[in-house]
Amino acid sequence: MYQEFYRNSQYLDLPLFALLLFMAVFVGTVFWLFVVQRKNKSRFERLAAMPLEEETEVSHDA
């Protein structure tokens, strides 16, 4: 596959370029989340609990 990319037009480099870019961004994101943000536990806990906030019911006509 690699050889075929380079045998053809330069446009065919695009997928490989995007794949490698994705890998780099992925590694960066994991590093950021689990290393840089490791002390930010309370913020993530608050965000994770967002669906659990209470509400009340009112009649249909309200």
Added chain:
Amino acid sequence: MEQRTIVYDDDIVRKFTFAAIFWGIIGMAVGVLAAVQLPFWQANFNIPWLTFSRIRPLHTNAVIFAFVGNMMFAGIYYSLQRLTKQRLASRLLSNIHFWGWQAIIVSAAITLPLGLTQGKEYAELEWPIDLAVVVVWVVFAVNFFWTLAKRNEKNIYVAIWFYIASIVTVAVLYIVNNLVIPVGLTKSYSIFAGVQDALVQWWYGHNAVAFFLTTPILGIMYYFLPKAAERPVYSYRLSVIHFWALVFIYIWAGPHHLLYTSLPDWAQSLGMLFSVMLWAPSWGGMLNGLLTLRGAWDKLRTDPVIKFFIAAVTFYGMSTFEGPLLSIKSVSALGHYTDWIIGHVHGGGLGWNGFMAAGMFYWLVPRLYGTQLYSKKLADVHFWIGTVGILIYMVAMWVSGISQGLMWRAFTPEGTLLYPNFVETLLAIRPLYIARLVGGTLYLAGFGLLAWNLWKTARSGKPVNGSVTVLVEERKATATTWQLIASKPIAYILAMAVLVAVFGISNVFVATATVVFILVLVIIGLFVLRREPGKPGWHSLLEGNSFAFTLFVLIAILVGGIAELIPTIFVEKAVPKIGAGQVPYTPLELVGRDVYVSNGCYTCHSQQIRPFRSEKLRYGDPSRAEESMFDHPFQWGSKRTGPDLARVGGKYPNLWHYTHMIDPRATSPGSNMPAYPWLEVRKVPLHQVPKKMQVMQKLGVPYSDEEIAQSQQAYEQQAKEITADLAQNGVELAWDSELTALIAYLQKLGRQPAPSSSDSGPLAGAQ
């Protein structure tokens, strides 16, 4: 700071909920009718609009866009309001969205059985309905983003990220794949042809699964599962990875539907690679869902909502394991075109989508009516009937698919096909078609119980709207879009882009040195430019800016789309054209092709011979890219309930085709193909022929103006040659009947000029 009570608009949620249940029953019932016809072909009662090839698109469109569509709108509107602490921005837009969507469904339910179709799977709707879909989708998007803009909650919860991705991506996919030139109000031709059309279609088709059936439902999972479990989501960090990785990777996976076809090999390999990569984010999401129940597993015994959710997430895990597995080329070689794919799809559809819907409805409806669920016991019965139904269905299709695949490629010791007659393989799996019917019927019966249970629940209460009191403060702009772009993460991404470019144009030593250099820079940068304590991070700022978030999602999905589609569509070398010039369809053949598309022949017949020894022996030489270069739309198909037709032209006399269409069992004893007697009596609208050719000419098919001007005469002449041939065998067929045109088209298939011996490559991958 002002205290305000927000009363949510749950009326629209109620409407979408019951619409989903109604269309769910209709869509599944149509599926059962289609399933009946596979072992019992007579079950179409010789009615065109009840025939498998017409109702199969109706079934898929109904369950995807009507059932799951309405369900997802209900879930999105309910959770969006709670997560933003804001009532929906516009009741008018909500109602336009609801009634517009129902009108579209009704239009589809009328036109598809009538054979008005674009002939591309899950994209069958003709252009006026497509336009309506786009308008209604825009209305939905405006209502959604308007509500988001007015929100009383700073952060955008992960569920909303998935909704944003769905809204943006579905719009892009739907518009690109439905680019057509109309011939009339009910007929159009895709602007793409052959290989390009195949790639665009499966880029769309796979991502219809991804961004219509998966991402919005994942958003629903991230909201409703914690609600039902009364536990926060297991890992918010994991959800960040899950979201971005899934959104980026999913968009690439389409070509796995085209493995071993005449799509360029690099695109196939790319589709396979990204499909296998999908394992990781999919399972990350599944585990995040399952582990949300930590500490509350006892609820699995007592709460039907939790049962449905956990089973749904488990089916999601199974489907997202099986999908990448089937994308591996050697597995695809066995499974593609067989019932294995049908089993896989229904594992996801019935297990993931259907059970998520059921869980959400059982949780939602009592709250929408301020009451308790009418019967937990009935919900439990539904769960078990549904689960058993899915298992019967999936196991039957697995066994059927693998049996088919093995029989198609089985050889005698002498090296000939062990089962040369396709019907033999069909007869072997007939009992499994009956088992599938049983499984599907059980599932439908379970869904009927849900409808009854929820109807009784609604009747026992009265509609109520949720409400919340919020402290409204003027929201400070935490970061502008520009600040989010001119930031460290984006600088990191650009640095990586430079790195990748260097890697691409230099030798391995320079590239490695650059990698090390940039990584060192990044690590130093992270430590030197550390964020001040208490200052929000980039992603948390991004979560507060819905415009920037949407922009980044759009970029993430466009990267994949552009990098994959552009080379195939625009680079001449990507689709090698070998051999002598291809000959366009004659007017009669072109009309015959429209008859083929209209009757949904592609639902059972492929037109793509893979480069395997077994397929060469059964069907002929492997298909080549240039053979379908004038096919707007392509008709490669995705399933072989009947044999491949790519080289059926000239294989049988006209009389055989006539007899086969009138009574398939007269030529192929044991076949389950329905008869198409109506084709004999239906007349072709001849006045449309020049117009059709003009549209094709605009699309690049080399018809001359003279050929178009004389198209009706040419049509009549060729048609009369066929009817004269039939008359010699005692068959009277009108020259302007649909059947005459269809015979002409079938006789054309695979009869393009063969490539010269120097052009043709060796038979690749013979198996």
